[in-house]
Amino acid sequence: MSDQHHDKRSVDIEKDSALRSDSPAHEVPTIASPTVGHSWASFPLAKKLLSWGVEARGTVPVPLEERTETHFSKIFFVWFSMNFNILSFSTGTLGPAAFGLDLTASCLVILFFNMLCCALPAYLSTWGPRTGMRQMIHSRYSFGYYGIIIPAILNLIGLCGFNILNCILGGQALSSVSPNGDMSWSVGIVIIGVISLLISFCGFKVLTWYERVAWFPVLVTFIIALGVGGKHLGNPPAAVPATAVTVLGFASTIAGFVITYSAMASDFSNYFEPDVSRTKIFFYSYLGYLIPIIPLECLGAACAIAAPSVPSWNAGYANGNVGGLLEAILSPLGNFGKFLTVLLSLSVTGNIAATLYSICFNFQVCLPVLARVPRYVFSIVGTAIALPLSIVGAHRFYSALTDFLSLIGYWASAYGAVLLIEHHYFRRGDFSTYNINDWNVPRRLPWGAGLLAGVLAFGLIIPSMNQVWFIGPIGALTGDIGFEIAFPLAAVLYVPLRHLELKYQKIE
Template structure:
């Protein structure tokens, strides 16, 4: 096999034009940095040179730079992002839909197995293309129309960070009996996550590789201490199709949004590795902790009303209060474990904030000259006050947030999957590095946007939310995300063929 054909199989190769572009961006960044005070620039330069701080933002990763062989990192980063209190919080919503522990567990298992395949698959494209997730989206949504899914993604990722910060702050507050307010706990959580996301890809992967160990130990201890109370499940009625599908939508709202950031964590991996094995690493890292901890959350939610102490602490500081009550008989050690549990959320927040920093540059391409780590500070400055506000009515804020994220992210993922497999024939070299930032070389994006938007003609009647219930949902339950994925995929095929015929792109 010739070398050119081999490189075509492996992925795009960086050209001299790519090098010139990167150099130009670097020079522009330096000119921007020169406006900063000299002493500040010197300290910042020393900090970056002394440690593995990633400056690169959304620029494509050339083939020769995709050298990492830490393939299990795709497993560990998803595993660590889910070994924490966030899936427990989502699992707590099961009893709210009238489901007992058995029915909740079955719904969690089925919908996690179903929906985790979407982000795990899209993450495989990272090493093969060298492109971040939302840059890949430009090859279907176009240079300018991609801004809409980027805005939605920024809102979604920030929302998840808010939920995690609130839960972490509540845990820290719960162990002090209220002397440390949830607001202060939120500030502590947000600042600690900033320290990890500021450094970037290498530090993030190293942190996620090991941080799950104390997290897992703390969760096992909490379950062991409160395990006897989990048997006190409140009686429930027989499960209804509406309750099953509506809770399934909650699970999908947790899982599918990972599809909008999966490739952000794999772009530096060597593309020669088996795609099937890489998919299985990501899929396992998503499914195993999510299923176990959501089921634990459902068990806790079903027992809260049967145990007065749990119920009282839950009303004070929600999830953190319940966990503190479960560990109360362990005394001071139990409080220490609650602190560890609150810190388990850092893995999820830091990884999500990392993707948020990249999305800022995609939304406003001129910001590519600003070092990626600067946006970590900006995101934290936004995240902390929003989290403090959301903490006042946490579960109301949570339900309103997750009400829509599964719908749009399912439509988005459908477009990317169909574009890659149908219109690009699964060929990774078709994602040309010379074209990622050139509007005339990218699709118009009209087909992608129309297919996503038109799918909501069936998504809206299929929605079942507190503020709206469509006619289809009344009869069958919430099947909105299923409609979004299937209808978008079906519509995108003819619309994209028409777009290619008339635009030639």
């Protein structure tokens, strides 16, 4: 009986779709909505930017004729360069610095939880070519036109938070190599922010080109740093034995670092041809996460453990100054070491630029009326938000990083569960059941069962937290298992809520 009920609900979705299930997902009507509002397109500056190839498209789905990309290396290098930077290195340092884990425990947590959590954003990247939709626009088909606004706000906060952390790290590194510390952290932060803005402003083509080349000098620098400082990493000091609380706390931080990419996954794949191999998109994306993240986080953990036994490293690492630690590691190379530190500081620009690119779409989802404003305007807005907050928070980096990464993993885990249940249980993995022309028609989108499932899930997520600022009764016994609880609980809650929604909502 339950299978028949499920079949009926799945059939209802297909009936309500303007696209028949026997029609390939990429054979969709041309999207009628303009890329940019006519009032904006009439400005001479807007016309000039378009003639230069600056991407103006925001949340409007990419039509079939523009989905022509076939180079899988582009999606690989977007994720690779985004994560091959000093933010990944600094996240690894949290294992020993914030949770007191030894090198073995830190590396095992880094390996296992990255392999687990990177699978979700890599899989969601495969949806972009089939629908041409941005990630948050696709999410409207699970959360609803208005229901997705709350996840979009949370995602916007998360993306801006990542940019703030990256600006702080880049600014610290630039400041550490200035003569006598003449350059303040604030100046370094502004330099990093402006460079990232220029890349993001231009759009997808310039962004993917930059990501394909930005990783190489960073790779060379980290190899040299490992060669120079590797002799100090062989015999780390003894650490306090790991406990469930510390292991799960660090795991929550690792999850917060990668699982939040789920909310921007298809933003970088929706220009690919609709019939490209989904398997290749998945593995190119998955490896784009794992290859840079795991080694750099493990290196960060090793350097943080070794720092107290190396006076110059310990001095550079004072007050959680990761840029100062890297400069101290490279200091035996003299001026060449300072040059390499500058390269490391610039490594965060690839992450900031790509994040700014996705920030644009989240602004437009939060306030749909902004969909007619050119995408690049919001790159400027995102930078204007990040720079002052980076300057204010620069001297509280470690506490900010730990609290931020631990917190954002909760909602992203529930968000991913709702998307997967909607796609595989209710739509049976059939992309033709997504009527692309309904992307901005509220009455033809769900009421918001996905949002309700996520909100209700927090009834058990909150007691399962174990943070500096809050410890729930379950979390006190087990350690932080909030994000582990969020995924299955949101999935279970969404099924009956979505059934009720399909029963009572009449799609016009």
